[in-house]
Amino acid sequence: MAALCAFLAFNYFFIEPYFTFIVHHTGDLLVLTVFFVVAAVISQLVGQARSGLAAANAREREATQLYEVSTALSGLQDDRAVAHILAERAMQAFRLERLELSVTGRAPDNAFEFSLPAGRPASRKPERIVPLQTARGLLGEMRLWRLEPMAQPAEERMLHIFASQGAMALERAWLGQADTRARVLEESDQLKSALLSSVSHELRTPLATIKAAVSSLRGGQVPWKSAAREDLLAAVDDETDHLNRLVGNLLDMSRIESGALKPQRQWNLISEIAGGVLARMRQAAQSHRLVIDIAEDLPLVPVDYVQMEQVFGNLISNSLKYAPPHTTIRISARNAEDSNVLVQVSNQGPPVPKEHLDRIFDKFYRVTAADRVTGTGLGLSICKGIIEAHGGRIWAENLTDGFAFNFTLPLLWEGAPPPDLPVDSDSS
Amino acid sequence: MNPVAHILVIDDEPQILRALRTILTEKKFRVTIANRGEEGLAQAAADPPDIVILDLGLPDMDGFEVCARLREWTQIPIIVLSVRDSERDKVAALDKGADDYLIKPFGIEELLARVRVALRHAARAQGRPESVIKAGKLVIDLPRHVVQRAGAEVKLTATEFKLLAYLAANPGRVLTHQSILTHVWGEAEADHIEYLRVYMRQLRKKLEDDPESPHHLLTEAGVGYRFLIDD
Numbered sequence: 001m002a003a004l005c006a007f008l009a010f011n012y013f014f015i016e017p018y019f020t021f022i023v024h025h026t027g028d029l030l031v032l033t034v035f036f037v038v039a040a041v042i043s044q045l046v047g048q049a050r051s052g053l054a055a056a057n058a059r060e061r062e063a064t065q066l067y068e069v070s071t072a073l074s075g076l077q078d079d080r081a082v083a084h085i086l087a088e089r090a091m092q093a094f095r096l097e098r099l100e101l102s103v104t105g106r107a108p109d110n111a112f113e114f115s116l117p118a119g120r121p122a123s124r125k126p127e128r129i130v131p132l133q134t135a136r137g138l139l140g141e142m143r144l145w146r147l148e149p150m151a152q153p154a155e156e157r158m159l160h161i162f163a164s165q166g167a168m169a170l171e172r173a174w175l176g177q178a179d180t181r182a183r184v185l186e187e188s189d190q191l192k193s194a195l196l197s198s199v200s201h202e203l204r205t206p207l208a209t210i211k212a213a214v215s216s217l218r219g220g221q222v223p224w225k226s227a228a229r230e231d232l233l234a235a236v237d238d239e240t241d242h243l244n245r246l247v248g249n250l251l252d253m254s255r256i257e258s259g260a261l262k263p264q265r266q267w268n269l270i271s272e273i274a275g276g277v278l279a280r281m282r283q284a285a286q287s288h289r290l291v292i293d294i295a296e297d298l299p300l301v302p303v304d305y306v307q308m309e310q311v312f313g314n315l316i317s318n319s320l321k322y323a324p325p326h327t328t329i330r331i332s333a334r335n336a337e338d339s340n341v342l343v344q345v346s347n348q349g350p351p352v353p354k355e356h357l358d359r360i361f362d363k364f365y366r367v368t369a370a371d372r373v374t375g376t377g378l379g380l381s382i383c384k385g386i387i388e389a390h391g392g393r394i395w396a397e398n399l400t401d402g403f404a405f406n407f408t409l410p411l412l413w414e415g416a417p418p419p420d421l422p423v424d425s426d427s428s
Numbered sequence: 429m430n431p432v433a434h435i436l437v438i439d440d441e442p443q444i445l446r447a448l449r450t451i452l453t454e455k456k457f458r459v460t461i462a463n464r465g466e467e468g469l470a471q472a473a474a475d476p477p478d479i480v481i482l483d484l485g486l487p488d489m490d491g492f493e494v495c496a497r498l499r500e501w502t503q504i505p506i507i508v509l510s511v512r513d514s515e516r517d518k519v520a521a522l523d524k525g526a527d528d529y530l531i532k533p534f535g536i537e538e539l540l541a542r543v544r545v546a547l548r549h550a551a552r553a554q555g556r557p558e559s560v561i562k563a564g565k566l567v568i569d570l571p572r573h574v575v576q577r578a579g580a581e582v583k584l585t586a587t588e589f590k591l592l593a594y595l596a597a598n599p600g601r602v603l604t605h606q607s608i609l610t611h612v613w614g615e616a617e618a619d620h621i622e623y624l625r626v627y628m629r630q631l632r633k634k635l636e637d638d639p640e641s642p643h644h645l646l647t648e649a650g651v652g653y654r655f656l657i658d659d
Contacts, residue, residue, distance in 0.1 A: 237535075244533055264515065264650070267622035269629060275640035276647050292640055300622050306515060306650040418622045422613070424585040 004036075062158050065093045069162060073169035077176050079103065079110060086166035087116050087142070094159065096146050098122055103132070103140035103170065110174070130159055132167040139167050188257065191363070198364055198377060202246055206239035249378045252310070253363070256385030263304035263390050267418045270294055270301060270308075270343060274331045277312040285316065287325040288347075293332040301341055302413035307386045314379035315345040315405045322403070323349035339411045340392070346404035357396050383407075433547055434458045436477035438468035438494065439509065440487050444532075448481070451536055457543075465489035469497055477504060479546055481539075484510040484521060492524045499525035503553065505546035509534075515650035522604050522651065529602065545600035545658070552599075561596045563644050563657040566635060568596050575635070582634050587612065591627050592635075595645065595655035604652040628653060 011021050011032055023029050069089040076082045087101045100122070102113040115122075126143035133139065142163060213232040216222055222229045255261040271294040278290050312331065319329045327348035336342035352360065359365050361384040364377035387394040387407045394407040411417065437448050440463045452459045460475065462468035465486045472480065480498065484491030495506055508521045508529040518529050527549070528542050552558065561568040567576040570593055575582045584592065591612045595603065609618045617623065628647075632639035646654045 240533060267625060269625050271640070272625060272629065272647060275642075276649065279641040282641070300625060304650070309649055419620065421623055421626055422587075422617075424587045 058154060062154060065089070066158065066161055066165070069093075070165050073165060076169060077173055079170050079173040079177075080112060082166065082169045082173050083112070083114070083140075086162070086169070087114070090142065090144070090159075090162055091116055093162065094144065094146060094155065095148070096144055098126075098145035100126070100143040101140065102143075104138070128159070130163045132163055132170065134164070134167045134171050136171065139170050142166075191257070194364060199246075199250060203243065206243045206246075209239045210236050210243075249382060252382050253378050253385075256382065256389070261307075261385060261389055263307055263386070265302045265304060265390075265413060267300040267413070268303050268305050268308070270298060270333045270341065273303075273305060273308050274312055274333075277309050277316065278331075281313065281316055285320055285329070288320055288323065289326070289328045290316070291328055291330045293330055295334060298333055298335070298341065299411055300418040301409050301411060302418075303390055303409060304386075307390075311383045311386050311407070312345070314383050318379055318405075319345060319347035319349065319403075323347035327402075335411075336408060340408040341411055342406060342408050344404050344406050346399060346402055348402040351398040351403060352396065354398075357398075360396055361394065432456065432458050433478040433543075434460070434475070435479050435481060435543070436460050436462065436468065436472055436475075437481045438462045438465065438486065439481070439483035440464065440485070441483070444483070444509075455540065463487075465491070465494045468494060472498060472502070472504075476502065478550065479543060480504060480506045481543075482506055482508050482526070484508055484517060492520055495521060495524035495526050503550075505550050507539075507542055507546060518602075518648075518651045519604050519606070522602055523606070527601050545656075549598075549600045557597070561599070561657070563596070563599070563655070565637075566644065568592065570597070577635055584631075584634065588627060588631055588634070591624075592631055595653060599655050599657045602648050602652055602654045606652075608652060624653075 008021065011023065012019060023032065069086070072085045072089065073082055076085065083101050083103055087099050090096065091099055096116075098115065098117065100113070100115040102111075104111050122145055124145070126145050127149075128144040128146070130142045130144065131138055132141060144159075213236045217229065217232055222232060252261065271292060274292050274294065278285075278292065282290070316329060316331075323329060329345070329347045331343070331345050333341055333343045356365075361380045363381045365381075383405075384394050387409070390409055392407050392409045394405065396403070396405050398404075435452055435457045437445060437452075437459060439445055439448070439461075442463075445461050445463065449459050449461060460471060460477065462471050463486075465488050468480075468482070468486075482491055482494055486494070491508060491510070495508070498504070498506060505527045506525065508518075508526045509532055510517060510521070510529060511532045521529055527546055530539060530542060559570050561570070565578040569575070573589055575584055575589070575592065591608070594608060594611050605621050605624060606618050608624060609620060613620065613623060628645060629639070632642050632645050636642040636645065644656050646656055648654055
């Protein structure tokens with residue numbers, strides 16, 4: 001077309017007679033023909049180049065979208081996140097009116113389904129259904145609603161690449177989850193063997209004492225009325241208590257590990273709980289001075305009484321082990337920021353090296369050589385488990401003149417403070 | 429106290445039965461034993477004991493059910509023994525009519541103390557209900573609503589008095605949160621443990637020498653409270 005116009009214009013303006021389309025000379029006719037051919041060829045080439053450019057642009061767009069979708073999908077570990085990213089990208093790339101994505105998965109418990117935009121079911125059947133398939137089988141499908149037809153084969157091709165990228169990402173997420181589960185199992189296996197080796201030693205020590213004491217008493221080696229007899233009996237009594245504590249700790253630890261330790265929350269007074277523990281431990285703590293330093297007006301906290309009793313018990317008995325005799329162990333509590341209460345159990349024991357501070361709450365972790373101090377190595381990790389189950393945080397710190405355990409507890413229960421007390425009147 | 433009080437022990441573990449029979453007989457109690465629930469109920473009916481020591485885990489029936497069936501016809505004290513340290517079990521046993529509970533393993537002194545308290549409580553329940561309760565330095569005059577500590581009158585609010593009166597009228601017995609709240613504040617308030625916490629603190633401050641380690645108003649962790657007369 002351009003060549004024809006140029007040909008006519010050239011004829012009209014530049015070939016004599018001017019301003020007519022008539023050609024007189026044979027030479028002019030030749031010039032005109034050559035001109036026409038050249039113009040036609042050039043316009044053909046330009047046209048081709050332009051459509052080539054358009055195709056290249058389209059391909060670039062396609063490549064960019066594929067690149068974006070695969071980068072977006074690559075880092076994801078969660079199957080739902082994968083499906084949502086896939087759906088959002090497909091909505092954009094194919095200018096969809098609506099998309100439904102259903103994942104059947106390999107087990108019923110990881111099947112799910114959603115639509116974009118969410119809500120209202122479609123009024124008509126989807127225009128396209130694309131399976132999400134990998135070499136291992138069908139994982140689900142995408143149902144697409146779009147008014148303009150999916151004409152170009154390029155779009156068709158891209159749709160399938162999208163689907164297969166999505167399917168692979170889903171599978172990767174599942175494999176990742178399976179791997180995590182396997183690792184958790186392996187770790188809990190390792191934990192169990194560590195537990196067994198620690199526990200069999202810990203269990204046998206008190207049993208050995210009891211057996212030795214009782215058999216010597218029965219065998220008549222010990223005079224009926226003697227200090228030795230009293231000592232042996234006291235040892236049996238102490239060691240049975242020790243065994244009982246050990247079994248209790250093991251049970252608690254396994255509850256924490258399996259997530260079965262659910263606090264039975266009630267509104268409680270920290271001072272009442274701490275007081276109860278102190279009264280119970282007074283006998284064991286004769287060598288130390290126990291002090292409660294809790295403000296009268298400290299609000300009620302929503303905690304499990306028995307579990308908190310255990311936390312205080314474990315922290316105090318830990319302090320008793322490490323702090324020198326005749327020093328003070330202090331329980332204090334005060335309001336802290338973000339609707340929390342901050343509780344501190346401090347003692348005048350030696351500082352703990354900085355690198356141990358975080359790790360003392362680990363199972364079986366000991367700062368000093370294992371044989372110096374008796375215990376299960378579980379007390380502090382049980383504390384951590386309980387405090388965290390309550391939504392709090394626990395940590396240890398060195399003070400200028402001692403050592404302290406700190407923990408926080410939320411003051412709100414499901415976002416609310418304790419209810420007000422009913423009005424009371426005088427008795428008489 | 430009856431010098432030859434009769435104790436029925438219902439437990440399925442022969443080692444525990446053997447130990448308890450030996451120790452309690454040594455302490456001049458008359459001891460009968462049963463290792464099943466049905467057997468225990470039959471024995472209790474045939475030869476009524478003064479006190480029952482009952483294990484919660486029995487082969488033929490639940491210990492809670494034994495409690496409930498005993499309570500159908502008798503008010504003899506029941507002390508529950510259990511290896512379960514779950515608070516729910518303790519509360520369930522107390523709700524079914526048990527007076528007290530002990531967690532295995534327990535020291536024998538602890539068991540004997542509980543037995544003595546329960547027997548005294550039973551003896552008192554058989555007589556006329558006391559209107560004036562004495563506990564250490566405390567004198568609680570129920571009809572006159574007057575409380576004295578070491579001879580001096582202590583001012584209590586109406587609710588404080590109601591709470592103290594309910595606890596003191598059941599000395600030695602573990603009263604669950606639920607039962608105290610229902611009794612003092614009413615059915616509708618039975619879940620408001622926070623009332624109880626605050627009022628117990630107030631009572632302890634007014635009545636105990638050391639409110640932080642009380643002698644009379646004792647907390648039963650996760651279960652309830654108990655009023656103890658003995659120092």
